Amino acid sequence: MVACTRDEIEEEDVFRFDHDGRTFAIYRSPDDEFFATDGLCTHERVHLADGLVMGHIIECPKHNGRFDYRTGAGKGAPICVDLATYPVKVEGEKVLIGIA
Amino acid sequence: MSETLPVRTRDYSLVGIDGARAVESGLASAQWYSCLVPRKQMKALMQRRDGPAIRDTALWFACLSLSGSLGVYFWGRWPAAVAFLCYGVLYGSASDSRWHECGHGTAFRTRWMNDVVYNIACVMILREPTVWRWSHARHHTDTIIVGRDPEIAVKRPPDLLGILLNMFQLKSGPAALYGIALHAIGRLTDEERSFVPKMEQHKVFRIARIHVGIFVMMIASCIALRSIIPAMLLGLPSFYGAWLMVVFGTTQHAALAEDTLDHRLNSRTVMMNPVFRFLYWNMNYHVEHHMFPMVPYHALPALHEAIKADCPAPYPSLIAAYREIIPGLLRQARDPEWHVVRTLPAGALPEAVSA
Numbered sequence: 001m002v003a004c005t006r007d008e009i010e011e012e013d014v015f016r017f018d019h020d021g022r023t024f025a026i027y028r029s030p031d032d033e034f035f036a037t038d039g040l041c042t043h044e045r046v047h048l049a050d051g052l053v054m055g056h057i058i059e060c061p062k063h064n065g066r067f068d069y070r071t072g073a074g075k076g077a078p079i080c081v082d083l084a085t086y087p088v089k090v091e092g093e094k095v096l097i098g099i100a
Numbered sequence: 101m102s103e104t105l106p107v108r109t110r111d112y113s114l115v116g117i118d119g120a121r122a123v124e125s126g127l128a129s130a131q132w133y134s135c136l137v138p139r140k141q142m143k144a145l146m147q148r149r150d151g152p153a154i155r156d157t158a159l160w161f162a163c164l165s166l167s168g169s170l171g172v173y174f175w176g177r178w179p180a181a182v183a184f185l186c187y188g189v190l191y192g193s194a195s196d197s198r199w200h201e202c203g204h205g206t207a208f209r210t211r212w213m214n215d216v217v218y219n220i221a222c223v224m225i226l227r228e229p230t231v232w233r234w235s236h237a238r239h240h241t242d243t244i245i246v247g248r249d250p251e252i253a254v255k256r257p258p259d260l261l262g263i264l265l266n267m268f269q270l271k272s273g274p275a276a277l278y279g280i281a282l283h284a285i286g287r288l289t290d291e292e293r294s295f296v297p298k299m300e301q302h303k304v305f306r307i308a309r310i311h312v313g314i315f316v317m318m319i320a321s322c323i324a325l326r327s328i329i330p331a332m333l334l335g336l337p338s339f340y341g342a343w344l345m346v347v348f349g350t351t352q353h354a355a356l357a358e359d360t361l362d363h364r365l366n367s368r369t370v371m372m373n374p375v376f377r378f379l380y381w382n383m384n385y386h387v388e389h390h391m392f393p394m395v396p397y398h399a400l401p402a403l404h405e406a407i408k409a410d411c412p413a414p415y416p417s418l419i420a421a422y423r424e425i426i427p428g429l430l431r432q433a434r435d436p437e438w439h440v441v442r443t444l445p446a447g448a449l450p451e452a453v454s455a
């Protein structure tokens with residue numbers, strides 16, 4: 001499924017992708033790789049796409065909870081539950097996300 | 101015969117009727133009003149830097165060392181009082197904003213630096229790091245929502261004597277020490293259990309024991325040296341130096357609206373001089389901080405510029421804020437239903453609808 005095009009996401013940034021009543025966050029890392037996770041923080045379901053990408057970390061805009069967006073791993077309070085991740089493929093300019 | 105309307109009794113406990121009502125009515129964990137800031141601009145404002153906080157922390161510790169050393173050197177003579185006045189404010193008041201900003205993880209870009217300063221500030225201000233991290237998260241989720249926010253400093257009707265006593269932590273200090281003792285023996289209150297998740301509770305107990313150890317060492321030093329000086333440097337300044345924290349902190353939300361979903365209506369931005377802003381780490385930009393907690397303290401003045409057209413006018417000074425707060429609290433002592441109504445500027449987007 002095409003989520004966005006490469007140039008819709010700046011390097012070290014995040015993009016919100018909504019599909020079929022679900023929301024996802026697509027990341028472009030500083031080394032120009034793409035990743036995808038669930039779009040809502042596991043703490044209080046806030047959109048991560050409003051947060052800040054620092055290296056391979058996404059920081060949630062509400063309480064500054066942090067995840068490694070490559071693995072979904074939470075990095076301490078107030079995050080107690082990891083984030084689901086999804087496979088991403090880049091084909092030319094298109095960024096594709098593998099969602100069931 | 102004139103009829104008097106019944107005064108609503110407020111249950112500020114986190115496990116009481118107002119908390120349940122807030123959940124039912126959709127006031128808890130709700131969507132809050134947010135000013136529009138383009139993503140590119142917000143991204144620039146959110147950027148973390150180590151430089152400003154390293155500079156400010158070095159200066160803070162240098163001032164603490166200097167004033168503490170002068171206090172010890174002049175002990176028994178009047179210059180010691182001046183030195184300890186400065187030391188107390190730096191220790192018992194400036195630690196509040198360091199605790200706050202480092203707790204958010206926004207002071208430094210480097211995570212461990214935030215954690216080190218956060219833990220030091222916690223000892224200074226008698227706040228247990230884990231409990232307060234979670235209570236502050238709740239404060240941001242449900243700011244001044246009755247029965248949900250554990251950090252409503254001034255309730256209705258206001259406890260005026262309590263506010264005065266807390267100028268020297270005489271009310272909150274003993275409660276904090278009791279909390280540390282309770283946690284050190286492995287217990288939490290029902291309220292704390294409502295916001296500290298189970299998997300984090302062991303940390304509360306471990307850190308409380310560390311805090312007890314620190315205070316026991318301080319008391320042992322006093323006994324060994326037959327002097328109160330160790331306590332004047334560690335422990336007592338949490339009390340005698342707390343007054344400026346109360347002066348600053350009371351401006352944040354006191355006498356403003358409860359149970360609204362718009363930080364422009366329940367928080368105050370107060371313009372302050374550079375010395376106060378250093379001591380308070382720009383927390384005077386409180387509307388901005390609550391609306392966008394990702395923005396570090398050093399970028400709050402720029403954030404203020406970005407959203408001010410959509411916010412009520414800031415208070416031009418601390419005195420201007422207290423011209424509203426003092427009469428407001430006196431009025432709430434008689435009429436707890438009353439609160440200050442902030443006026444949004446012409447052209448501002450309308451306030452968020454509360455439930």
Ligand code: FES
Binds near residue numbers: 045046060
């Ligand atoms: S909602 Fe994401 S950290 Fe709380």
